[in-house]
Amino acid sequence: MNGKQALTISERLAAIRAEIPEGIQIVAVSKFHPAQAIRDAYEAGQRLFGESRVQELLEKMAVLPSDIRWHFIGHLQTNKVRQLAGKAVMVESVDSVRLLELIGAESARVGAVTEVLLQVHVAEEDTKFGFTPVELLDYMHTGKYAGIEGVRLRGLMAMASNTDDNSRVRADFRKAAETFRIIKGLPGAETTLADFNVLSMGMSGDWPTAVEEGATMVRIGSAIFGERNYHS
Ligand SMILES: *Cc1c(COP(=O)(O)O)cnc(C)c1O
Numbered sequence: 001m002n003g004k005q006a007l008t009i010s011e012r013l014a015a016i017r018a019e020i021p022e023g024i025q026i027v028a029v030s031k032f033h034p035a036q037a038i039r040d041a042y043e044a045g046q047r048l049f050g051e052s053r054v055q056e057l058l059e060k061m062a063v064l065p066s067d068i069r070w071h072f073i074g075h076l077q078t079n080k081v082r083q084l085a086g087k088a089v090m091v092e093s094v095d096s097v098r099l100l101e102l103i104g105a106e107s108a109r110v111g112a113v114t115e116v117l118l119q120v121h122v123a124e125e126d127t128k129f130g131f132t133p134v135e136l137l138d139y140m141h142t143g144k145y146a147g148i149e150g151v152r153l154r155g156l157m158a159m160a161s162n163t164d165d166n167s168r169v170r171a172d173f174r175k176a177a178e179t180f181r182i183i184k185g186l187p188g189a190e191t192t193l194a195d196f197n198v199l200s201m202g203m204s205g206d207w208p209t210a211v212e213e214g215a216t217m218v219r220i221g222s223a224i225f226g227e228r229n230y231h232s
Helices: 009-019 035-043 054-063 078-084 097-109 133-142 166-184 207-212
Strands: 025-029 048-051 069-072 090-094 114-121 151-159 198-201 217-220
Touching: 009 025, 009 035, 035 054, 048 054, 054 069, 054 078, 078 097, 090 097, 090 151, 097 114, 097 151, 114 133, 133 166, 151 166, 166 198, 166 207, 207 217
Parallel strands: 025 048, 025 217, 048 069, 069 090, 090 114, 114 151, 151 198, 198 217
Antiparallel strands: none
């Protein structure tokens, strides 16, 4: 137990909101925390939440207010896409073209459009999912994304290396931000990528660095809800 544990969810949220620059969206990452914790954040005005497991997201969604916007942020298996389509407003963790196309097809099937972020792998660990910057730029150059119904490409998501070395973390975020800028500058992007303007990066431990490097969205879990019993 440290001093932070004594604060309420609403106090922690207020502290983060006071620190974070205007205009940056906060995704409250509620994975492994009970519905009541989400209700506390909701009462404090939070409407955007992130979950990393499909079943958990659906169970929470069923018992919580319908004006909550749910983002899926975990590794999404293709056999779970159908359950998620039309439920999560955004999937932040699209790590393959196949997954992108499947989210499009399943969303279109239920008459929904799912916002998506492509996950770019910039961390040094090879356990993290995502496109490498080169793979991503190659795919974006093909322009094939433009023909996919049922999805709206909103930007990129990245995770930095899991290290205390802030210069390493900063370099990872910088690489993601650079990839983001290159994509926005591709020929024709002003029409085919008109609302490609979300750069989701930064978590409880590294969000200030992510914001300095250009994040427009941060995903904050433990700094709002406290420690989780399990990690994913
Ligand atoms: C769990 C998780 C977070 C939040 O992590 P904290 O360190 O608790 O803020 C952010 N992004 C992703 C993809 C996650 O899985």
